[in-house]
Amino acid sequence: MNEVAPATGATGRFLGFFSVLIYAAFTYAGIEMVAAAAGEAENPRRNVPKAVRRSIWRILAFYVLGSFCIGCIVASNDPHLLRAQAEGAPGAARSPWVIGITNSGIKTLPSIINACILTSAVSSANAFLYTGSRYMYALAQNRQAPRVLLTCTKKYEELPYQAPYDRAILTIGHRGVPIYCVLITALIGTLTYMTVSVAGNTVFLWFANLTTVAAMLTWISLCYAFIRFRKAQAVQGVSLDDPACRAYRPRFQPYIAWTTLTYFAVLVVFNGFETFMKGNWNVNDFLVHYIGIPIFAFFILFWKFVKKTKIHKLEEVDLWSGKAEVDAMEGAWEEPVAKNWLQKMWFFIV
Template structure:
């Protein structure tokens, strides 16, 4: 809720200040976009490369849709809840991410002295926030502190998501025999405690920012995660195409599944196009490593995860001598019976709960939550 308030609040802040609702009474509008250099500043010789460099940084924040797939494993009523969550994700991405990116360019110029000094000195957090810097430039009081507080809660929320997904991924790998069995150990209520501890240990790498080379450490982490995330989407497209082939080979009707969208009828072309586009992004992730001269550190920034993934794949194939799965023999039905039985129990409990909560106060709580 804190992130939602922050995202919506900053969009309103941008609109109100750009039309003159600020202590300076300066209706700056789209001033920062006027002129070729302002809209697309020169970077490595061209404005297009500046756009690409900014896009690569933005990829780091684009994760979220794939997290829903992990949550589905522990959702109480996945067949009803998950389709609703997946359908709404595109609207949240469009509204908050696209408008948020536009707002950043509206409120602050790319070469603002305060912003440049903060980045040059390796500052982090709200110190390099375009919104906070713009508020300080406009002599707005109190509001920067509120934004800082909400940013802290948002960071905690993001860390919580990463901790959840990394521990569940490791747990799932261990359950399938692809990671040490130790990570299948859970507490009495199902929390994979061993995997959680390892995920927490990795989070301690964030303390590298406290050193004098904070920006270097942060760049390494951000770029490695960016490479991993793009590869993740690339592999998701491959996984879907294998699933599509298996459904076709086994005569499974995809249109009877709970989650449907407008592009379901167009498949597999949307998945093929997405596979191509993510492949292009991976290929050009490290463009800056070759311009103007080749830089090994920058090259490893972006491509290390690709080499690690290829190496792990080859190592596992050679070690276990596993074979590629025939679409006609792919397992598409495991655990379906267990889910059906769970739904019967769940709806019986829900029916009895609704009877006990059939009061005005119970209805109010149901509406709110």
């Protein structure tokens, strides 16, 4: 295991391992977006838990197994890898997969890997464009962002919906696409043109550090909200055996939530540890690693003191808003039935 200079020995190796955890957090960021898609998904009570469960297996297959495989074919001190990093090689040129395949003497496969990486990048950008715009739209709905962001490509129209099992009438609003939210989110992508004047590797590290801290703060917030949610259930006498909780029942909770919260809190505090090591102090690096924390705290405190908001007591937490609408729609979704083995495989994947 490589050491983080100037530390040596066991300390240097531990810091090397810890630094990998920080970049791993950047890689895993975004799996929470399945919750953002629930508002526009068909049959969310069935499909969202299904997507959550399958994401775990996909992480094990693509991330954990993939990392193990790449560690087997490319050494951390591989000269091609070190040279690509030192020279700031563009794009997939410094990808361990491409380097490993090149070392194996396979001529065509690196181009295929490059195409796969490009496809994955486009898919990731599309997913974050969707979630970013929806988060912004939700902020506007909660009056935490300008109301102009509620503008959509379609006017609001009320469509009567008749649930087949209880004859209840449900009003469904179709608002189209939040166009301003999408445009603002897309404009953030233009920051990548900073690579024109600054080394691409440096800009990538800037974005990686900033987004990693933001993602970890997001997960800390999610864990805290979930812990409060479970406590509110207990205080209000809502049992997990209640039919209302049948959609998704994660195991080992809330212990996993507490563990995750603690884990990310440690990473947030120490994510810029290299900046404080002897001879490594740099103001720009310090800001990149830690500027997200005061920004996060500022918005929370600003909203709390300016808007006079308060933390709800557990017995006052609203656990039921929106549930009636989902209940009314549940009987309307048609359960897809696979007609052949190809469809069975497709339904299993998606």
